[in-house]
Amino acid sequence: MKILGIDAGNTMIKAVLFDLSGHILSVAECAGETHQPQEGYAERPVEDIWHGVSQAVSRCLQQAGSLASDVIAVGASGHGNGLYALDQQQQPLIGIQSIDHRALAIVHQLEARGDDKQIYQLSLQKPWAAATPVLIAWIKQHRPDLWDRTAHVLCAKDVIAHFLSGSISADYSDAAGAGLIDYRQRQYSRELLALYHIEDALSRLPVLRESCDVVGNVTPEAARLTGLPVGIPVVAGIFDVVASAIGSGVVKSGEASIVAGTWSINQVVVDKPDYLRPIFMNSIIEGDRYMAIEASATSAANLDWFLREFDDGRAGEGAARSSNSVAHVEPNAQLPLYHPYLYSGRKSEPAKAGFYGLGGWHTRADMLFALFEGVTFAHRAHIDRLRAAGIPFTQATLSGGAARSCIWPQMFADVLGIPIRVSECKETGALGAALCAGVGVGVWKNLTEAAQQAVQLTPDLFLPRPDRHQFHSARYKIFKKLEILMSEMWQEAS
Secondary structure, eight states: OEEEEEEEOSSEEEEEEEETTSOEEEEEEEEOOOBOSSTTOOBOOHHHHHHHHHHHHHHHHHHHGGGGGGEEEEEEEEOOSSEEEEOTTSOEEEEEOTTOOTTHHHHHHHHHHTHHHHHHHHHSOOOOTTOHHHHHHHHHHHOHHHHHHOOEEEOHHHHHHHHHHOOOOEEHHHHHHTTOOBTTTTBOOHHHHHHTTOGGGGGGSOOEEOTTSEEEEOOHHHHHHHOOOTTOEEEOOEEHHHHHHHHTTOOSTTOEEEEESSSEEEEEEESSOOOSSOOSEEEEETTTEEEEEEEESOSTHHHHHHHHHHSTTOHHHHHHHHHHHHHTOOOOTTSOEEEOOTTOOBTTBOOOOEEESOOTTOOHHHHHHHHHHHHHHHHHHHHHHHHHTTOOOSOEEEEEGGGGSSSHHHHHHHHHTSOEEEESOSOHHHHHHHHHHHHHTTSSSSHHHHHHHHOOEEEEEEOOOHHHHHHHHHHHHHHHHHHHHHHHHHHHHO
């Protein structure tokens, strides 16, 4: 028996075929293109997701050969927030990604009215530019014609479940992460939506299901386009950051997951979302646990940009060479610093990326060291907020692009001051989605059992080195001071 997991990020859609031990049998991907019709916009048509899923799944199954006939279920994960709209005939209208920040003015309006505080009390979520309800409010204000035609508001992985099965659905993890759940009721609420002035969105939001619930079956048309067997179950699916945590074995209370990809994801499983101070985001796992999340678009995508622009466009090919270059840099106080804010990334505050303290003697390797360190500093800022909220953890499991580096996991341990483990599976989002599918069809009784039986970690345990922790901590203070000094400039440039 085999299970297919599909992972739809902001830039790539991957299809991965797993056996029941969590081993990858085949993997294929299809790159997506972000459309930027105006500054601050980041769109991906729904049709592009359909095409990407068709291509990735078809290639994955072709690679698997005869094993493809053994697929028993499909699960999908996808980037959270953003907005994908369908009309009454379930045809695409618009797709907005989670790196979009056209709606920043809406966030400022909510803050000026004080509605953001009430929103947090109900949803345990801070409004930010690409949050789904913020984007709905933007569409209502700026594209009322489009809003009138909108019948269904979906998240990215919901688009995949619909494409495969024809069913319109949502799951609690994604809806909670999008700020659409009233935690008092564990459901949508008119009171919450009214704070955004989008009460009429209630009828456009899909019925909520648990991540592992079967919502439909692969249709003949989807089977024709992908090569999947007709009729196999499709589950509701899961928010990709939660999927990555589950796919790296993080499912129990007190366990921490760090995902270093397009976004800096820093999350801890808790029994109750009761914190000493507000945090950025919460999500739901299997109904009885929650994921406390601090995140921003400030992670390993910075390296992809650097290599694309300054290494002949060979981002994937150059990552290993970059790690080797950084490994040979001798740490010293004169190294440059880097703010990893290429995609803004500070939620409602404007920010820009930048290298600081460059001298004519600095090398490309020195700049890469600064970039690696700056990305890790952005993660530390989020970890510090989780700690300040009274959320305890003593080590973390790293996944995402940084986990594939020969030096980044050790830098994470040194900067954060905690031991770091690394997942054996490099496709943790797809594995988390596949485990949901397995639970949905009865292979495992719950996600905890699934993770115990199908997730492996590498034997390496990266321990923080006291001298390096002290070195990075001193530079982190300068990094944060630079943020304060640059904030006025960022405001003027926004």
